Amino acid sequence: MPAFSHSTTTASTAIAVPPSLSLPVIEAAFPRRLHPYWPRLQEKTRVWLLEKRLMPADKIREYADGLCYTDLMAGYYSGAPDEVLQAIADYSAWFFVWDDRHDRDIVYGRPDAWRRLRFRLHAALDSPRHHLLHPDPLVAGFADCMMRIYSFLPATWNARFARHFHAVIEAYDREFRNRSEGNIPTVEEYLALRRLTFAHWIWTDLLEASAGCELPDSIRKHPGYRRAALLSQEFAAWYNDLCSLPKEIAGDEVHNLGISLIKHEGLTLEDAVAEVRRRIEECIADFLVAEQGTLRLADRLDDGTVRGMELSAAVRSCLGNMRNWFSSVYWFHHESGRYMVDSWDDRSTPPYVNNEAAGEK
Structure with missing residues (x-):
């Protein structure tokens, strides 16, 4: 049963979360919100995945809704215009498909296929219009997402988004090499890499698209705002690690x-789980402090001018959606078939992936 009612924007949960993954503070203090466009969003993203050939039709029919990719975004970018949320949701679904292709290219030892895809994504990011008809569906789908996302805010925001995503692509390449060589990064190396592979600043950039306002550097780099943004993403990445640990060990x-x-600090599996939980809980507490500082920033920005009111409202929108990310990520991990490894025939092979290197036939 979903953690929300489809007819409302908030609801109490009805999902039994395993004790090892339960976070009572999220369930109590971070109410889940759902964008009212969600039912249409789910339907249109399913159609988009089929039209762009990003998943086989049978896998879309069987798995797309249960993977809950649209639920994750509909619970995050509350208040976004429908067309903005649709573009973000399609991009998010694309991102998961890309992540799966990256994983399969590693598992099946396809470095040449990965290298070609990496260079094509860099090119499509800078010139999406020229890649809309690319024979690799992953490249064409990405170009379609970028054309739409680039239409919402000015060229300065687009350049920042592109810069951030170029870095994500390169981080995925470092992850490819680490996995191919069996190199487990140190804790600090991992945390730095994770901020890129989880695309912390991409999802944060998209908060501005949701709010319909590009924020100036003085706000984005404000210590309170930047810390709140980072903590919301760190929570998501580390909670994903906690929930993904059985799948990733397998x-x-x-x-x-x-x-x-476990590898570099000498912790047992039990102690490592406890330490990840400790960091997650500390992250939540620190966010609540940063949230108050950012609300004070929003108050100061509202100086009676039209521009001040606009920036204040945008900061409040972005901050409110940072808060939404906690609950949306939390419940996504307990609803999505992406993490239900015990139901897979092979715990190391997700049933919803295509093992072929598309575009390489």
């Missing part, structure tokens, strides 16, 4: 905070 992964703690 798949011989090397990128997980728990795995780095």
Whole structure:
């Protein structure tokens, strides 16, 4: 049963969360919100995945809704215009498909296929219009997402988004090499890499698209705002690590905070899980402090001018959606078939992935 009612924007949960993954503070203090466009969003993203050939039709029918990719975004970017949320949701679904292709290219030893895809994504990021008809569906789908996302805010925001995503692509390449060589990064190396592979600043940039306002550097780099943004993303990345640990151990992964703690800090599996939980709980507490500082910033910005009112409202929108990220990520991990490894025939092979290197036939 979903953690929300489809007819409302908030609801109490009805999902039994395993004690090892339960975070009572999220369930009590971070109410889940759902964008009212969600039912249409889910339907249109399913159609988009099919039209762009990003998943086989049978896998879309069987798995797309249960993977809950649209639920994750509909619970995050509250208040976004429908067309903005649709573009973000399609991009998010693309991102998961890309992540799966990256994983399969590693598992099946396809470095040449990965290298070609890496260079094509860099090119499509800078010139999406020229890649809309690319024979690799992953490249064409990405170009379609970028054309839409680039239409919402000025060229300065687009350049920042592109810069951030170029860095994400390169981080995925470092992850490819680490996994291919069996190199488990140290805790500090992992945390720095994770901020890129989880695309912390991409999802934060998209908060501005949701709010319909590009924020100036003075706000984005304000210590309170930047810390609140970072903590919301760190929570998501580390909670994902906690929930993904069984899947990633089964798949011989090397990128997980728990795995780095075991390898480099000498922790047992039980102690590593406890340490990841401690960091997650500390992250939540620190966010609540940063949230108050950012609300004070929003108050100061509202100086009676039209521009001041606009910036204040945008900061409040972005901050409110940072808060939404906690609950949306939390419940996503307990609803999505992406993490239900016990139901898979092979715990190391997700049933919803295509094992072929598309575009390489």
